[in-house]
Amino acid sequence: MRDFRTVTTLMDKYKDLTFSQSQVHIYKIIEENDKGIFKKVKERVKEGRWESTANAYVEGDLNIPDGESIVRHIIYSKKYNREKFGKNPSVFWSPDTFGHPHSIPTILSDAEIKYYYFMRCGKGMPLFRWRGKNGREVLAFNSIYNNSIKPETIIPNLIDYLKKYDIDDFLFVYGVGDHGGGPTIDDIERKKKLDEKPCMPDFIFSTAENYFKKVEKNKKKLPVVNDELNFIFEGCYTTHCDIKRGNRNCERKLLSLESLIASSGKKVNKEEIEKLWEKTLFNQFHDVIDGSAIHSSYDFSNRITEEVNKGVRKIEKAILESLKKKDKKKITIFNPLGWERDEYVDVDLPEGYAVEDREGNISVVSEGKILCKKLKGYGFKTYNIKKRKIAENKIKKDGFKFENEFYSMEIDPETGLIRKLYDIVNKKDVIPECKSLPEDPSSWWAERSGNLIKVLWEKPHPMSAWIIGNIYRIDNLIDAKKIKVEEGKKIVKIVIEREYGNCPVYQRIFIYRDFPYIDFEFETDWKIQGSTKTGVPMLRVNFNFNIENGKFYCEIPFSVMERKNIPREYPSLKWAGLFEKKWGVSILNRDKHGYYVDGNNLSLTLLRNSYEPDSSSDSGHHKVSYRLLFGKYSITDVMKKAFEFNFDVMKIDGEINKKGIFSIEGNVIPTSFKKSIDGKGYILRFVEVEGKKGKAKIKFTKKVKGLFKSNIVENQGKRIKVKEGEAILSFSPYSVNTYKIIF
Incomplete structure (x- = not known):
């Protein structure tokens, strides 16, 4: 003013x-x-x-x-x-x-x-x-x-x-x-x-x-x-975790809502969607989202985040209620992403129940979850609920050694660290066995293990929210107060309880049947503040991987960047990974952005409790989810898996008898399906991230009046031929491709 x-x-x-x-x-x-x-x-x-x-x-x-x-x-x-x-x-x-x-x-x-x-x-x-x-x-x-x-x-x-x-x-x-x-x-x-x-x-x-x-x-x-x-200002990739968590949550909820609106064909007030986006975009002001604003800024921004969440829930609920047919014996799953996926889904069903799709595929309830397979992109899938007990092959367990069809893993019973991880499919060590000397079985291998929490202390320095200072002390959390193993039919959960100062620290590891990933949770009530006397406490979780000359990749907006594998903190979106020949390993995250790489060590930065301009930037409760992905995956595959880890499916109690509008085939990643800004059609956007030109095929299940090459601001361009419900879409290396569809 x-x-x-x-x-x-x-x-x-x-x-x-x-x-x-x-x-x-x-x-x-x-x-x-x-x-x-x-x-x-x-x-x-x-x-x-x-x-x-x-x-x-x-x-x-x-x-x-x-x-x-x-x-x-x-x-x-x-x-x-x-x-x-x-x-x-x-x-x-x-x-x-x-x-x-x-x-x-x-x-x-x-x-x-x-x-x-x-x-x-x-x-x-x-x-x-x-x-x-x-x-x-x-x-x-x-x-x-x-x-x-x-x-x-x-x-x-x-x-x-x-x-x-x-x-x-x-x-x-x-x-x-x-x-x-x-x-x-x-x-x-x-x-x-x-x-x-x-x-x-x-x-x-x-x-x-x-x-x-x-x-x-x-x-x-x-x-x-x-x-x-x-x-x-590498500290800004992590400082003030709350605003970054809120931003990622708003992004995925709004994008999921847009794909639900487009896939359902329901009319929604587009000004409402625009206002929700504007609130999300406001919080992306650089000093706010980077964690370098004063404390009251985050009180305000967190209120805005909750307003977005409430607004999305209201619209989403109205759409799903209008679509579903009430039936206590059925549930429907909506996949907000543009490709077929498998996903574990939380359900309110007890043990002894199962769900069955129309093809007769059955998934039993285990630990409150079901494994839903072949969920079509931007599509709905309905399951019948049945009371059924099926004999299941449990995950193999021998003490603290675990094995499924994809990998075997050994947890050290004293520390809770991953002592060995082996890729069964590709016959390769992910984390080689950490061996101690015969003369002293307790001699340490912790730095070569996996899932090691490190507390790094930065020397006091100016601009502590912005800058990662010199590290003068590193405390490795290698003492476990308690380790508990919870065995289910399809899921094993390992809970490691630790303590650092007056802060409880919990690590959870999830091993699945029929699912090739390892999921992790880190949880703490962090009470140790940074100060001009003690400096800044920063937490990372580190993995030491079996890669000698790995290329290091990070996700950037609409693409992937190969960066120098030198000791430093890098920004990345939903994942970062190391790749050697055709094999690689990546750490996927749901709300983090800072990764530290050093040769074959890759860390995800969990929190930084800086002291200026906010004296308690990351004090309080933290719950961080991350996933380990390894094997012979292309960069496109890894990107899709990271999207899947971030974008939850929607579960609806009842039946929705609705087909997906289209499917898309090709080495591309759909990033958005939504109503066009003029309200006259739909926008589909996909990206190419491997530097290869090619063609994608789109197959429609609904009659198309027009398919047009567009641009990011949705200005309509060349008409694309649609023959018998199919169209071929050419793309160039590292391109962002936008199309307008009129039904």
């Missing part, structure tokens, strides 16, 4: 003054609370003096949100700019963002965004072509954003720029900030005085878009950066 009033007042006085503003959320605040100022803004936009660079709802983080969240930032922001200002902004403004994934040029170029401005994590070049993994580019400019108009701040940068480029136009971004203020009278008056000096270059109040358009003619001469623009 303050900044908008200041700038509009200054514009009345200084007729050549221009201004750029980058967040739709701020425009909405002004529109709702000061209609007079908003009217003036619209007038200045029309004059070309006020530039909206708002291609995002807020200036968000880009390493932590899902690719579909970044798309929602863009499509809702462009919609707002179009409706309120009659504009389609071409600049994406990321001045303070803590790093920029390599997939961003791919996303922006497909969203009709040509230009990128940022400050952090540059490559030493103020102006360059930033090339995405798929070869598409945006024109990028890198500079300090909160500058002032003074010869000593402008001229040295200008000289450096002129030495690098034979270009006369230079962009200088100024204004009071961090976080607001804008231009000042002092800046404007200094600019006027500089205009009077003949030895000075011409200073022109302008816009970012005007600058980019002028230098674009020299585009072919500019250097190319074909890489991500990372890393900085």
Whole structure:
């Protein structure tokens, strides 16, 4: 409010003054609370003096949100700019963002965004072509954003720029900030005085878009950066776990709700969905989601998260109630993902019951769960409930040695650590046997084990929420107070109870029949705070894998990034893994983003209790789920398994007699199926992550009126031929592919 009033007042006085503003959320605040100022803004936009660079709802983080969240930032922001200002902004403004994934040029170029401005994590070049993994580019400019108009701040940068480029136009971004203020009278008056000096270059109040358009003619001469623009503030990948957990939860619930709406064909107020997304996007403001805001910010953001959860539950319940036929002897499962999957599902049925699908396949209830197989993508499957006891082959157990058809695992009975893990299918050690010396059976192998909780103490340092400090002590949690094994028909649960200081620590390991993964839970009530005296406590869970020269991969928005296998903390979305030849091992997560790699060691960072600006950022209750995946899986397979671990199926009591609308075949990953933003059709999006071109086949079960190649902002393009309910969709390496379907 303050900044908008200041700038509009200054514009009345200084007729050549221009201004750029980058967040739709701020425009909405002004529109709702000061209609007079908003009217003036619209007038200045029309004059070309006020530039909206708002291609995002807020200036968000880009390493932590899902690719579909970044798309929602863009499509809702462009919609707002179009409706309120009659504009389609071409600049994406990321001045303070803590790093920029390599997939961003791919996303922006497909969203009709040509230009990128940022400050952090540059490559030493103020102006360059930033090339995405798929070869598409945006024109990028890198500079300090909160500058002032003074010869000593402008001229040295200008000289450096002129030495690098034979270009006369230079962009200088100024204004009071961090976080607001804008231009000042002092800046404007200094600019006027500089205009009077003949030895000075011409200073022109302008816009970012005007600058980019002028230098674009020299585009072919500019250097190319074909890489991500990372890393900085690695502590932000983990600090304030609550906001990151809330964000991931909102993302998956909204995407699942959208696929339910699209698959069911039910009409829902699209403004309601947009408002729920806007609340989720608000929490992605970089200082908030990165854990570097004050404590009261998270009280507010956590309330917003709960509002989103309640809103989703309300809409979801209404749709499912309208679809289902009540029948106490039936349950229906909806798969919100776009491919066939197997999944264990929680059910309210006692032992001695089973469910049977229409093909006669039976799954018995074990520990309150059933294994549902071949759940069609974006499809419903109904099961009959039957009282039936079936003889089941239990998981083999010999003391603390366990074996199913996929792997064998040995737990040390004293520590609860994984002492050996063997891949039966591929005849390969995942974690080689940790042997002690014959002379001393108790001699230690803990660092070479699996599922080891490490408490790392960072020395006291400034900006503790942002920065991971020097580690001065590591405490390995190798003492178990109690180990309990709970055997079921299809599931074995191992519970390890520990203690660190005054904090209880629980680790749970889940072994399944007919399911090739190992699931883990970490739970604690963390009470040990960071301080300027003791530093920052940080917890990781570490696995030492049988890989000698592993390539290290991380998930980034809509893609995968191979990164250097050197000791450091990296950001990743739902998984990260090590791969050697055709075999690999990955740690999947449901709400974490920080991974530490060091050779054949891979850790998931669980929490960081920093002390500034919030003195208790990660104090309190934590329950973290992660999954171990190993074997001969392609990168596409791993991505899909990580999606499955994150996106729960929906269980409905009763029958839903509804077919899926389509199925898709090919080496691609569907990321979204939803109603189009104009309400006239449906949007299907899929990505390619292995760098291979190819073709996908889509088979419809419903008559299609039109199938069109679209772009991220859902502008309709070329019509795709549909013959006998089938269509072939070509895709290029590392591409994001969007299609509009009209039934």
